[in-house]
Amino acid sequence: MSKLIINGGKRLSGEISIGGAKNSTVALIPAAILADTPVKFDSVPDILDVHNLMLILKSMNVSSEFNGDVLKIDPTNIVEAPLPSKAIKSLRASYYFMGALLGRFQRATVSFPGGDNIGPRPIDQHIKAFKALGAEVTERDGTVTISTGPDGLHGAQIFLDIVSVGATINTILASVKAPGTTIIGNAAKEPEIIDIATFLNNMGANIRGAGTDVIRIEGVPTLQARNTHTIIPDRIEAGTYLSLAAAVGDGILITNIIPEHLEAFVAKLEEMGCDLTVYEDSIYVGASHDLKPIRIKVMPYPGFATDLQQPLTPLLFKASGRSVIIDTIYPQRIKHITELNKLGGKVKSEDTDEGIIVVDSSPKLVGAKVQAGEIRAGASLVIAGLMASGTTEICHADNILRGYGNIVDKLRGVGADVTLEIEERVN
Ligand SMILES: CC(=O)N[C@H]1[C@@H](OP(=O)(O)OP(=O)(O)OC[C@H]2O[C@@H](n3ccc(=O)[nH]c3=O)[C@H](O)[C@@H]2O)O[C@H](CO)[C@@H](O)[C@@H]1O
Ligand SMILES: C=C(OP(=O)(O)O)C(=O)O
Incomplete structure (x- = not known):
């Protein structure tokens, strides 16, 4: 099983290009x-x-x-x-x-x-x-x-x-x-x-x-x-990097995007107070300050995508109060919660029948050894690991590689200190 090692706490800047969906x-x-x-x-x-x-x-x-x-x-x-x-x-x-x-x-x-x-x-x-x-x-x-x-x-x-x-x-x-x-x-x-x-x-x-x-x-x-x-650009990969850019960026341009595919997600980032400039096929994310908590209800497209509720969660740690996510599609999509808690993130599942997740302000994250239980849980750990001080080791990184192409190069391209240890290619 592969392992992703992140030395976090750095501010990132530059450009990230999104791959096919x-x-x-x-x-x-x-x-x-x-x-x-x-x-x-x-x-x-x-x-x-x-x-x-x-x-x-x-x-x-x-x-x-x-x-x-x-x-x-x-x-x-x-x-x-x-x-x-x-x-x-x-x-x-x-x-x-x-x-x-x-x-x-x-x-x-x-x-x-x-x-x-x-x-x-x-x-x-x-x-x-x-x-x-x-x-x-x-x-x-x-x-x-x-x-x-x-x-x-x-x-x-x-x-x-x-x-x-x-x-x-x-x-x-x-x-x-x-x-x-x-x-x-x-x-x-x-x-x-x-x-x-x-x-x-x-x-x-x-x-x-x-x-x-x-x-x-x-x-x-x-x-x-x-x-x-x-193939059309991956709106979930794009949303993940938008969240990452708002969490740890000092100016990141996400390119090869169809912004119309991300309207529900972008609307929520704007509601939080993120600094976004939406162009025809790219979105610039400036450094964020004074973020507000939000409520999100996951819905089928064009609603807020279930695949983006976990990647958004670390950004909610930076908001000034309690945010609430209701995942109506996969109410038990909570594999990220215990792992984010290990990094110091205050997030809990309130009701796995209704899919209610509560996220509180968590200004100080510290690196830890965690597991990517599935793809988007893994994505949320990558973002939290970049936010955290010290080293975060994400085991079962194959789950992340299921859906994020060239992730190490993309992160290093904006200045992140990330290493992938591959033990075995799945075949
Ligand atoms: C490969 C792929 O494209 N995966 C996506 C696809 O998964 P997937 O196609 O598996 O998800 P669905 O859109 O089918 O599932 C939506 C909801 O319907 C339920 N359901 C679905 C089929 C069925 O026969 N019976 C039933 O009850 C599911 O349990 C779920 O609660 O859409 C999900 C919802 O946007 C995304 O999270 C996945 O990333
Ligand atoms: C749930 C997902 O993938 P899959 O349906 O392929 O398991 C996802 O991409 O978030």
């Missing part, structure tokens, strides 16, 4: 197996999830090549094969192989996905959609087997009971080549869903309404890539 990338890679041609992505983040998805592709005889930020995938010789369960379990988005394999072969066998340990993460809405499209689904010993009759899948009307990013994308992947019309009601509206639809539409798919809560898909017989797909 993890949550787009991890859906685009499975989506690539729907193509009848090689596909090419650029602005691909160098994160562990990408390397694990490449291992899964390899097991199906799908070659992939990752150079710089360009990823080429050739699915033309794909075969049906058992998927490597260690790689499947290493990330959440392996569930997209259910929809993608179903779209490609009309059947799929995939073990239950892993991903961040942030409370219960059922996939009943994915399964409901596959069944509506004409599939039979069985679950046994942690493996989901999906099959269809001789006529394969067909378009269907599906109303999701819960707004779910994964179920929306999986339904698109399964139905994009299914004959007939599919309508997804109560669809999730995240920018990453638009990114997947754009990629598929540029290959000949007919998906309308992505980014709204009704998505309409007319099935097409083939998908063929004609150009390189550029």
Whole structure:
């Protein structure tokens, strides 16, 4: 397991460039197996999830090549094969192989996905959609087997009971080549869903309404890539660095951003009194003074993202009173709390049914040995470690590397004293 060592207490300045969105990338890679041609992505983040998805592709005889930020995938010789369960379990988005394999072969066998340990993460809405499209689904010993009759899948009307990013994308992947019309009601509206639809539409798919809560898909017989797909910037990575810049920065410019994707987050930073200047594709964060406490209610997009509640928490330590976060999506997303407490942060979980987290002013943080229980808990520890005096050692840093590409170089680029000790690359 990797370890991130931070010598904190320094003021940082300079520029940080944001990479391609993890949550787009991890859906685009499975989506690539729907193509009848090689596909090419650029602005691909160098994160562990990408390397694990490449291992899964390899097991199906799908070659992939990752150079710089360009990823080429050739699915033309794909075969049906058992998927490597260690790689499947290493990330959440392996569930997209259910929809993608179903779209490609009309059947799929995939073990239950892993991903961040942030409370219960059922996939009943994915399964409901596959069944509506004409599939039979069985679950046994942690493996989901999906099959269809001789006529394969067909378009269907599906109303999701819960707004779910994964179920929306999986339904698109399964139905994009299914004959007939599919309508997804109560669809999730995240920018990453638009990114997947754009990629598929540029290959000949007919998906309308992505980014709204009704998505309409007319099935097409083939998908063929004609150009390189550029992945949208990662709004969660951007939000993390905005929080970091407000916490320890003396002037940091965050570049390669789509500010419209960060409106709820930026509004909260402004409410706290952070010094922000929003440009067309970048945001400048000046040194912060006299920050005010705030109340945040996490909601599906365009609301305040659950993935940003933990990265914002260390900044709330600098506010002059009590802040309250209510995570309505993952009420048990609290793996950061005990670890932040070890650094001297006053944060507690008040109600894990309602997702209420209370954060008090904590002006003095001191380095300690902590564990990154999951990706965004880890991100909050990085920021707190930079704020703290002395040395912070973050164990299980692989969880951070799941979603933050080139984090050490990015932090050193603004003057941070950070070292990564890699013991073993996950494979
Ligand atoms: C790879 C990826 O894109 N991960 C993101 C995705 O996860 P993921 O796609 O897993 O999250 P969902 O949007 O599906 O989950 C939203 C809520 O719906 C519930 N639910 C979901 C599906 C289902 O079948 N049944 C059900 O009850 C979940 O438990 C959760 O409470 O969206 C989350 C919510 O924005 C983010 O935190 C994750 O970073
Ligand atoms: C929860 C997250 O990731 P995943 O869904 O891939 O576990 C996240 O990116 O914050």
